Amino acid sequence: MKSIIRRLITKKEATTDAGHRQFLSELHALDDIAALEASTRFLSGYNETDRAAQLALLHIDEANHPRLEKLLDQYARFDKLRPELESRIAEGGYYYQRQIFLSYVQQIELQQLKLPPNNTPPPESSPYQISLMCGRALHAGLCMIKLRYFQQQAVPAAAWHQMFQVYRLAERLGLTSTPLSIYADCPEKSLATMFAQICMLDSINQSGMNRIQIELTWQLLTKLLRNVQVVDHYEEQHHFYFIDLRKDRGARRMRTLEPSPEYRYWSTDDLSMRIELLSHSQSLPQAMGKLGLSEFANNPHLSSLLQQLQFDWSKNGYRRQRRKEERQSTLLGTRVILGLDAICMHLRTRADKLALQNAYLTENAAPLEERLTKHSVRRSTTFSAPEPSLKNLRWTVTDMSPRGYGATLEKDSETSLSPGMIVILLMEDQKDAGIIGIIKNVSVLASGKKHIGVEIISRNARWVALSNMQETNPVLTNGALSESLPEFSSLYLPPEEGLAGEPTLLVPRSRFLPDVSYRIRSLNEKSFQRLETVLEGRHDWLRVGCSSLTQA
Numbered sequence: 001m002k003s004i005i006r007r008l009i010t011k012k013e014a015t016t017d018a019g020h021r022q023f024l025s026e027l028h029a030l031d032d033i034a035a036l037e038a039s040t041r042f043l044s045g046y047n048e049t050d051r052a053a054q055l056a057l058l059h060i061d062e063a064n065h066p067r068l069e070k071l072l073d074q075y076a077r078f079d080k081l082r083p084e085l086e087s088r089i090a091e092g093g094y095y096y097q098r099q100i101f102l103s104y105v106q107q108i109e110l111q112q113l114k115l116p117p118n119n120t121p122p123p124e125s126s127p128y129q130i131s132l133m134c135g136r137a138l139h140a141g142l143c144m145i146k147l148r149y150f151q152q153q154a155v156p157a158a159a160w161h162q163m164f165q166v167y168r169l170a171e172r173l174g175l176t177s178t179p180l181s182i183y184a185d186c187p188e189k190s191l192a193t194m195f196a197q198i199c200m201l202d203s204i205n206q207s208g209m210n211r212i213q214i215e216l217t218w219q220l221l222t223k224l225l226r227n228v229q230v231v232d233h234y235e236e237q238h239h240f241y242f243i244d245l246r247k248d249r250g251a252r253r254m255r256t257l258e259p260s261p262e263y264r265y266w267s268t269d270d271l272s273m274r275i276e277l278l279s280h281s282q283s284l285p286q287a288m289g290k291l292g293l294s295e296f297a298n299n300p301h302l303s304s305l306l307q308q309l310q311f312d313w314s315k316n317g318y319r320r321q322r323r324k325e326e327r328q329s330t331l332l333g334t335r336v337i338l339g340l341d342a343i344c345m346h347l348r349t350r351a352d353k354l355a356l357q358n359a360y361l362t363e364n365a366a367p368l369e370e371r372l373t374k375h376s377v378r379r380s381t382t383f384s385a386p387e388p389s390l391k392n393l394r395w396t397v398t399d400m401s402p403r404g405y406g407a408t409l410e411k412d413s414e415t416s417l418s419p420g421m422i423v424i425l426l427m428e429d430q431k432d433a434g435i436i437g438i439i440k441n442v443s444v445l446a447s448g449k450k451h452i453g454v455e456i457i458s459r460n461a462r463w464v465a466l467s468n469m470q471e472t473n474p475v476l477t478n479g480a481l482s483e484s485l486p487e488f489s490s491l492y493l494p495p496e497e498g499l500a501g502e503p504t505l506l507v508p509r510s511r512f513l514p515d516v517s518y519r520i521r522s523l524n525e526k527s528f529q530r531l532e533t534v535l536e537g538r539h540d541w542l543r544v545g546c547s548s549l550t551q552a
Contacts, residue, residue, distance in 0.1 A: 020056035024063050032067040033088050036096040039064055043099045054129070057103050061136055065183050068093060072143065075150065076215035090151055097143040098156070104137035105162050112169055131175045135182035135191055137166045142198045146218065149201075150211035152444045160202075161248045167195050168245065176230065189226070196228040196266045197221050199243050202250020204312055208418045208442030208450075213305050216296065220309070223293055225271045230264050239265040240272075240315055272315045279310040311420040311538050327399040327406070334407070335426040336393040338415070340508055340541045343424045344489035347434065347463040355523050395452065397427075402498055404456055405437065408449045417442045417452060420538030422506065424461075425454070436461045436491065436506075438538070457500070457543075458493040462522060464549070466490050466507060469517040469528070485519060492522070492549055504535060505544045512542055525550060 023042055027035045039060055075081070075089045111130055141163045145155050170176050170191045179188040197218075204217055234242075241251045245262045274291060281287035284306075288297040296302055337343055393415060395407040405425065417439060425435040437454035445451050467485035491506040505520075514534055520527045533545035 020059060024059060027063065032071055033092045035067055036064060036071075036092045040092075040096045040099045043103050054107055054133070057100075057107065058132070058136075061100055061140075062183065064096070066185075068096065068143065069185075072146075076146075076211050079210060079212055090147060094144060094147040097140045097147065101137060101140035101144055101159075101162070104133050104140060105166065108133055108137060108166055108169055127173065127175060128180070130173060131170065131178065131180055131191065132182060134166050134170045134175065135180060135194060138163060138191065138194050138198060139182055141166075142201070145198070145201070146214065149205060149209075149214050154444065155202075158248055160250060163195075163198070164243070164245045167191070190228070192230040192266075193226060193228040196230055196251075197225055199251040200225060200241065200268075200271075203241065203252070204309075205250070206419070206441035206443040206453075207308060207312060208416065209305075209308070210416075213301055213308075216299060216301055216305055217309065219296065220293070221271075224274050224291070225268070228266045230266050232261060232264060234259050234263070234265055235267075238267040238269055240268055241266065268313065268315075272313055275306065275309050275313050279306045307539060308418055308420065327401050329399050330397055332397040333428045334395050334397055335428075336395050336407075337424045337426070338393070338417075338421055340422050340491070340506060341489070343422060343434075343436070344463055344491060346424065347461065347491065348489060350434075351463050351523055395425075397425075398451075402456075404440070405435075405454045407452050407454065408445070409452070410449060417450070418539075422539075422541055423454060433459065434461065435459050436493070458491075459496060459499070460494055461506075462492045462494075462549075464490050464492045464505070465521045466505075466511075467519040467521070468513065469519060470513075487521070492520070492546075494548070503546055503548045505531070505546050507542050507544055509537060509540055509542050512544065514544075520546070520549065522549070 020042075027038065030038060043057070043060065071089050071093055075086070075093070081089070108130075111133075141159060144159065148155050167176070176192040176195070177190050179190050181188045200221055201214075201218055204214070209217065240254050242254060242263050242265045243249075243251055244260070245264065278284065278287055278291070284303065285294075285297040288294055288302075337346055393409065395409050397405050397407045399406040407425075419439050419441055421439045423437050423439060425437060427433065427435070435456055436458040437456045439452055440455050441451075441453040443451050465487040466489075467487050469485075488508060488511040490508070493500060493504045493506065495501055495503055512531075515530070515532045517528065517530045520529060527547070527549055529547055531544050531546060535543045535545055537543065
């Protein structure tokens, strides 16, 4: 095999049409990864810029497309491949697609230089061939970006900018709306639709997804975001995402906007509506079938992914805003507890400790005679309460503002993080304070560490227990009628200046029923309220409006 590869790389006739055809005929003797590696070397030394070079590039790309698709499918569907195989697929596929991408960009740039003043294709190139090269360049850029996302690595510098240049040429020639099939096994779609789908994939780059989730997201995108029109004028009711052709990044949510001729927009109304429909469906397989998505209905990652995509893509509850507070650099260590149940357990334990401490201090403040009458022998007079076994993470806070924190942790942390998760930050310099927040984004820095953005929702949260009054069962105890009320832990978030004007509750999604009367109990108080308004919800929690509770 080594001799075959050596001959393929050192072919003297590689600069001729016959040369690339001879090269293709000998690729069949190689396995898929070796064929991609040989093609990468061949194309990197292929410096011709005439029509024969265009044909060679198109033919080699066409021949390798089935190989690449098979390898990417294998890589995306299985998260535990042999390390050496995983590395070969990731590196071989990436560098091949990078070379294909750069080769197409080179050819497209040459076409731009040859454009006459009326923006018609040059005589030696048909509109179809230019459209085909643009479409395949975008596809190569997509594969290159996905492979980096799969490994949680940054997209190569200028990759987005180069894809934008490809799209600009298609715009100038009026080629963006014409459907075409870029490979024999690909359905027809316009360059505008392909461009918007690829840009939208970057909107989940800070969601901490693994490669199985990323690939499933892409498959859903291609089914749910179709027949897209990319425009240069802004419509507030329909445009929630945009790209800036001057920036080296994909789609971003709309915030405070100053329109620019360099911006491009597209409607995500249908995408948002369908994700909302699927997220709230009582029969997910049936709903998937109605939308033509039956092939994904039994995917074990589907339900949790839809909740994540609802968080990322939903229009409901989204506020167009820009961060007003300046970030302040800092370097603070913090313990972190993830998830509503674990946070409730921590705050319940802390409340129990505080209650025992207060009882002990109150008892010792009484007169001597009163204490003697209540005296009993104790093994120890020191406070002791067991701390539940909770998994604590260690983060380093690197920047902060009145409404949020930015923090880093080592990349090899095995804990899964995603936007929408509830966390509590226990700062080293604030031993008795716990800050409740929502993870807003998760990204990988150039250093390999993960960066997490957290929005603060409360600095004074308290543990409470809720009981559904409809589930009350009368019980006879010592001849008296009492009520046995099943309880579930929740968090009470009081009004706080700069964070919330009204009190709310964080409750477990699986236990809460809206428009029902609840008993709300803390360690020393009870309240009866009818909870009706669900303000927001993600993952395992809901935020519900309530009346104020007195300070414990």
